[in-house]
Amino acid sequence: MAEAIVIAVDGPSGVGKGxxxxxxxxxxxxxxxxxxxxxxxxxxxxxxxxxxxxxxxxVVQEAKLLNLSFECLDDGVHVLLNGEDVSSEIRxxxxxxxxxxxxxxxxxxxxxxxxxxxxxxxxxxxxxxRDMGTVVFPKANVxxxxxxxxxxxxxxxMLQLQQKGKEADYxxxxxxxxERDDRDRNRPVAPLKPADDALVIDTSDMTIEEVYKxxxxxxxxxxxxxx
Numbered sequence: 274m275a276e277a278i279v280i281a282v283d284g285p286s287g288v289g290k291g292x293x294x295x296x297x298x299x300x301x302x303x304x305x306x307x308x309x310x311x312x313x314x315x316x317x318x319x320x321x322x323x324x325x326x327x328x329x330x331x332v333v334q335e336a337k338l339l340n341l342s343f344e345c346l347d348d349g350v351h352v353l354l355n356g357e358d359v360s361s362e363i364r365x366x367x368x369x370x371x372x373x374x375x376x377x378x379x380x381x382x383x384x385x386x387x388x389x390x391x392x393x394x395x396x397x398x399x400x401x402x403r404d405m406g407t408v409v410f411p412k413a414n415v416x417x418x419x420x421x422x423x424x425x426x427x428x429x430x431m432l433q434l435q436q437k438g439k440e441a442d443y444x445x446x447x448x449x450x451x452e453r454d455d456r457d458r459n460r461p462v463a464p465l466k467p468a469d470d471a472l473v474i475d476t477s478d479m480t481i482e483e484v485y486k487x488x489x490x491x492x493x494x495x496x497x498x499x500x
Contacts, residue, residue, distance in 0.1 A: 278303070278397035278496060279412075281405035282488075284419035285454055285465060286369060287426030289476045289484050293419070294401040295350055296485055297492075300500045301399070305343055306392040308402030308409065309372065310352045311385060313363035314341050316371030318354060326371060329378050336375075336384040366430075366441075366449055373453045376403075379462040403457060406468035415495045417488055418467035421477040423450050 280303070282294050291307070298305040315336055316326065324331045344351040351360045362368065375381055382404075389409050392398055400409065406416035427447040434441045457465040467473050472491050476484050489500040 277393055277395045278414050278498070279393060279400060279410045280397065280415040280417070280492060281400045281402075281410050281413040281468070281471075282417045282419065283403055283405050283407070283465070283467065283471070285403070285421075285426070285450075285457065287429050287450065288419040288421045289479075289481055290401050290419050291350070292481050293417075293484055293488060294399045295345065296481075297488065297500070298345065298399040301397060301498070303397040303399050304392055304394050305345060305350060306389060306398060306400045306402070306405075307343060307350055307352070308389055308400065308405060310343070310350075310363060311339070311341065311389065312372035312376045313368045314352060314354050314359060315339055315381070315385075316375050317359060317363050317368055319375065320371065326374050329380060332375050332378060333380045333384050336381050339385075339388070366446065370449060370453060373456050377456060377460045377462075382408075382463055403465045404463040406471050407466065408463045411468070415492050416468045416471035417491065418471040418473045419476050419484070420473060421475060423447060423454065425477045426450055 280297060282290050284290050294305060318339060319326060319332055319335050322335065324335065326332065340355050342353045344353060351358050352363060386409060402409065406413050424447065427443060427450055430446050431441060431443055474484060474487055493499050
């Protein structure tokens with residue numbers, strides 16, 4: 274039997290990874306790994322337990338005990354922690370910043386590495402993250418890296434917040450995005466960067482349909498699988 278296919282999709286927040294990977298997983302009937310959600314859930318679990326994000330040893334222990342799963346529903350991918358849907362709680366700016374902080378610990382990344390690899394099942398896996406193609410699945414069949422300017426991503430985030438009836442300050446959102454980018458791109462272990470053999474897609478001026486078509490064409494080129 275053929276080995277399971279891995280399609281790794283990396284990049285910073287706000288570039289369209291979530292929508293792209295959800296569409297690919299649905300079209301191919303593959304498992305979906307949202308690794309960013311894992312770190313968001315970990316940050317949330319640490320805070321909920323009353324622990325400090327700077328206490329690396331405590332964060333590692335939480336990482337080892339983390340019990341989470343993903344559920345693809347019509348309205349998107351839901352994240353369950355100990356069977357409880359925490360999707361809305363982990364999609365805030367604070368949760369994103371907390372995720373970036375706990376993800377910077379090498380010991381935490383090591384604790385979660387095997388857990389992420391266990392999501393790979395036949396016929397295949399769509400892996401969404403920041404180091405899927407460089408560290409977690411370095412032999413992935415297809416590697417994509419989505420990117421966009423910080424300003425475009427801040428505007429997208431503002432639109433998301435407005436659609437949810439929430440107010441936000443553009444300059445603050447932009448500053449948080451730049452701060453997180455700097456932390457993710459310059460951390461000593463598994464920094465955010467394209468794999469050498471990844472297709473880099475700048476989504477700044479692209480619709481999700483254009484991004485999806487570009488990804489599908491490349492997947493066909495690399496694997497012969499037509500979507």
